[in-house]
Amino acid sequence: MTETLDTRSWRGVHVELLRRIQTKEWLPGAPIPNEADLAIEFGCARTTVNRAMRELAEAGLIDRKRRAGTRVALNPVSRVVLDIPIIRLEVEQRNASWRYTLLERAVCPAPVAISSRLGLDRETAMLHLSGLHFADNKPFLHEDRWINLSAVPGVERVDFSAISANEWLLQNARFTHGDITFSAEVAGESRAGLLSADPAAAIFVVDRITWDQGQAITSVRLSYAPGYDLHSKI
Known part of the structure; x- marks a missing residue:
C-alpha cells in the first residue's frame, strides 16, 4: 500500500x-x-x-x-464501457458535417409497449420527437424519442428544431443508469425512405431507456443508415 x-x-x-x-x-x-x-x-x-x-x-x-x-472471482466478467454519445460530435469525429432536421413534435400518450416499459400509465402524456441526423448531407440516423414530461421539467418549452433532443438531454437531464438493446433489423419502407436505403437492407438499431433512480427519463430508438459501425472499450 x-x-x-x-x-x-x-x-x-x-x-x-x-x-x-x-x-x-x-x-x-x-x-x-x-x-x-x-x-x-x-x-x-x-x-x-x-x-x-x-x-x-x-x-x-x-x-x-x-x-x-x-x-x-474465478472467472472475472469482462465489461464493456458504453458512453451515450452526442450524435453531433460523433458525426464530426468522423470528419463529416452534421445537420439535424426535426420531422415531428407532439405531446401525446406513448404506445403501450413504451409506456409499460417506462412504468407509466398508458394515458400519460409524453413529448414525442422524431428527427433525422445527417453526415455530409446524407442520412446518418433516425432518432425516435419519447420524453417523460414529469421527469424533465420545462422540456416542452425547448426548441428542438435548434438543438437535437439527444444533445439537450445529455446537457440538461440527470440520469443514473440505463437499459440498452442492440439489434439488426430490416429497414422496411418507412425507415428506408428516411435513411435513403433499400427497404430490404439491414440496419443497426439501438433501443435505450435512461433512468434517474426509479424514474424513467426518456425512451429512444436510433435507427442507423446501412454501413454504420459501433466502437466501444473493454
Missing part, C-alpha cells in the same frame, strides 16, 4: 483491494477477509469497506455469497 493512499475513503479502500486482486496477492477463488477485519486494518468504518466491496462485486471481480463469505 502506498503512503498516499487514503483508506479512510471507500475509493482508497477500493484501489487497495483492486491492487491485491490484480497483482494476485489474492488469487482467483481465494477467500477475502471479512468487512470487519478489513475495516480494522484500514482504520475506517465497516460501511466504507462495504461500499468498496460492492463496487468490486458489480465489476464482476469478487463473488459475495451470504454465509459463504467473499472470494476473488
